[in-house]
Amino acid sequence: MFEASLMSGQRILVTGGGTGLGRAMAERFLGLGADVAICGRRQSVCEETAAEWRQQFPERRIDTFGVDIRIAQSVDDMVESLFQSGGLTGLVNNAAGNFVAPTESLSPRAFDAIANIVFHGSFYVTQAVGKRWVAEAKAGKWKEGDALRSVMSIIVTWVDNGSPYVVPSAMSKAGIEVMTKSLAVEWARHGIRLNAVGPGEIPTEGMSKRLNPGEEPGARSKKTNPMARTGRMSELQNLAAFLMAPGQCDWLTGQSIMMDGGNALATGGNFYELRQWSDDDWQAARERIEAQNQKDKAQR
Template sequence: MFNDQLLAGRRILVTGGGTGLGKGMAAKFLQLGAEVHICGRRKIVCDETATELMGEYGGRVVSHGVDIRNALAVDEMIEQIWAGGPLTDLINNAAGNFVSRTQDLSPRGFDAVANIVMHGTFYVTHAVGRRWIAGKHPGNVVSITVTWVRNGSPFVVPSAMSKSAIHAMTMSLAAEWGRYGIRLNTIAPGEIPTEGMSKRLNPNDQPGARTIARNPMGRVGKMEELQNLAVFLISGGCDWISGETIAMDGAQALATGGNFYEMREWSDADWQQARDAISAQNEKDRAKRA
């Protein structure tokens, strides 16, 4: 679909690039000739991903360990990257989410999502964008959001609120920064099963089962579809697209609302089972970090 050197000369940062959707997009950018930077809280995971991707595709992947909830740490990482030259593109992918009845949420649970998704995304976008403006460099920002930014979603209120903030940031900065040659867009993908996402959002189901049953096209999304859309948005193929949120979900949001409304039928026992499954996944993740 794309010339194999389409992104030659590009320097792209993918937040949350060590696993899941971020890793998939980073791989595609690398295949197309870009120098790729990935960051995440677990630097060892990003290091392993960088080694894996360079071993498979060649090129250069630079790994950074950073907690994007820390604005100072974000600025230090971006300054370090800029020492080798400006970025050309930013992919805001880092996120966190889990299902919960809102009355069961603690402030800490809310902040666990909002501090990464809303605050962290702004910190990275601001650190990159102000350097682009100061250096008179054009740039692209592509952020991963959700279809719920258009209609909300029960049982994932911290994510719905925080992703809506990214949606608003994208529209606002597209208008404010367009004169500097900076474009911002978002992709709102439907379910593309990854381990962490599936076990925190559909803890009682097999990955993809709910989407397959409800989606108009009867399937989940494919990583290559997300990769191709992300590449197109930064490729220069249509630089007049800015401020847009593009749904990539097989029309599921149009047909069903695309959110977690059906969980209103869960019993207290169902919610307890979900909490137990999410806790088990969190313990598994902590063990990996240890």
């Protein structure tokens, strides 16, 4: 689909790049000639992923950072290190957290667990990278006609209509979409593009067990999606490569692209159907979610 050297000369930071969607996108960038940096709270996971890539892509530069993006200073230190070692041409805001729960049951800590990663963290990384790009442009290191720098943020298909039972995520992802539109206008003159992608269900272990606890991954999509299937990782990889590669469609900025097989148009794409769950169903879901949380903590 793409030339093997499409992203040659690019260096892209992918948050949450050690696993799941982030890992898949970063791997696609490497395969097209880009260098990548990945970060996550679990340094060991990022290192394991990078070790595999270094075998597969020996000519590519791969940097890893054990960073909690909820902490602004840690984010800025990471980004400063990247700019001291050659800079960046792109950023993918992928790090996220989510789980299903009745909103009335949420504690402030539970709300913050999502909002601090998705809302605050995405802004911290975007601002830390963006302010350095703006400074480069003002110093004449980027000028009209040079390749644009790009930010791509992962959102959700229900940013417009919202979703019950995942309100902290719905609020945070909607904020990222507005950030994308706002900065696309504010930073365009500095050679910076921003777009967002809302993928439908593409099963990954962590999210499947927190958003569809007790269900076979993909079962809901097979029943309700107009295409009767989940998304394929390769489809997200190709869209991400198109958006992040220089010169493909530079006039495309400030847009949210929903890739879900038409599911949001047909069903709303959200979690309204969970209104049918009983108290016992919710208790079982909480237990499965907590088990996944403990598994993740053990790997940090």
